[in-house]
Amino acid sequence: MKTVLITGCSSGFGLDTARHFLEQGWKVVATMRSPKPELLPASDNLVLLPLDVTNDESVHDAVGAAGPIDVLVNNAGIGWLNALEGTPIDVARSIFETNTIGTMRMVRAVLPQFRERKAGLIINVTSSVTMKPLPLLSVYTASKAAVNAFTESLALELAPLGIAVKIVLPGAAPDTSFGSNAMALLTANGGFPEAYSDFANSVVSAMRTPGAPKTLSSDVVDAIWRAATDPSAPMRIPAGADALALED
Template sequence: MSKVVLITGASSGIGKSTAQLLSDKGYVVYGTSRNTKEGNQDYKMISLDVTEVSSIQNAIRTVVESEGKIDVLINNAGMGITGPIEDTPTDEMRKVFNTNFFGAIDVMKEVLPVMRKQKSGCIINVTSIAGYMGLPYRGIYSSTKGALELAVEAVRMEVKEFGIKVTNIAPGDVATNIAAGRYHTPVFDDSAYKEKYQMNLDLMDSHVDSGMDPLKMAKKIEKIINTNNPRVHYKVGGFMEKFSIVLKRILPDKVYEKLLMNHYKL
């Protein structure tokens, strides 16, 4: 029987590319987004808002009632946020944590009983290389992804005895529309960070525009699905993006901080 895959945030970017690739390869794919529209895709799209537990429950119930199982969950839904910590409204920070961290956790919590009953399953959480370091003007985004990485390390050990595989996959910059969808703290005229924040906003947008094709992530996700014993962490990106994680591990903190400050012209 074909594996049944549930993908959150499948209306664009990594989620859409992954849904299409897996569908082409014969998987039964259910993509989700908050607002679903009929399209010409080869997979089913259902409504799911990761910040609403009832919405998560309804979506999972729909898949299980239709297919009798969920073999793979790809926790991909997320949103970006930029801004100096001091200038960024705390309520906006909470919204991003509710999506990127608590949303992913809540989807896992609803899928785990299904997989435990099956005595099998695979959960792949899409995090970010940004989650391995506190990036200036992206500190909250880095925090949400870093928190998810650590929580998943724990979940992975907790569910291993039930035959459930859990892993993280952290992309670098991807050519998606996340820049358009992220919350941008305004560049306030009276902000102490005005000039450097604006400069870094432009830098971030250029990185996304020149980022890797999301199909590269989709292909890696498909390989992980078919791996008997997935690693705890995967990183997908350019050499320097992945090497930056190695450097943080081996360099003194202040040396690494200086490298980041030079890169972001701070």
């Protein structure tokens, strides 16, 4: 039985991915800042652990408690929508600390056991906005583009050790909590700057246009599953109709 450790399982892609791997008979180490057992079905194959990817001790404890794992899915992330002028530096720092440094922290934590076994797979979940940038997402895009570049270089240094690395790039998923959390964070930090408000509101309206291509959580789950189980899958795997359209 293979084991996968997934970060950010409290909602959205992470939660649905954990459920899917359980259904497929994997042992799943589902992590979130504050574990909620009611979110996942009771199973002998489920280990639920607290994990804050921004905290060294938390990462060390979670990976230690998880035991041997075969696949790491770095899914935990913070969304952010605002102009750069409307982005406090402490918010930008927290986004990079979770999205970028948090991913690096998790990878560092699992590498010793992967190196010892000369096997292992790391799947980093980033975003299709790194394929085609959009306005008001400059800070978020930068945090995810950094993970793309990190992953591509990391793959070269880990390949001789028998360790594989892949990237899943979801499109916009308005039906998950990710977007609503980003809007809540925007509101908590004062909203759009006045100079950008008209433009920003038009951008948000366009994002919510009915019928526009979008990403379903199931699209991302399928892409992560493919990355984990199909050795012939490419390093970069777009997920969702809007993300796939960017490849054309």
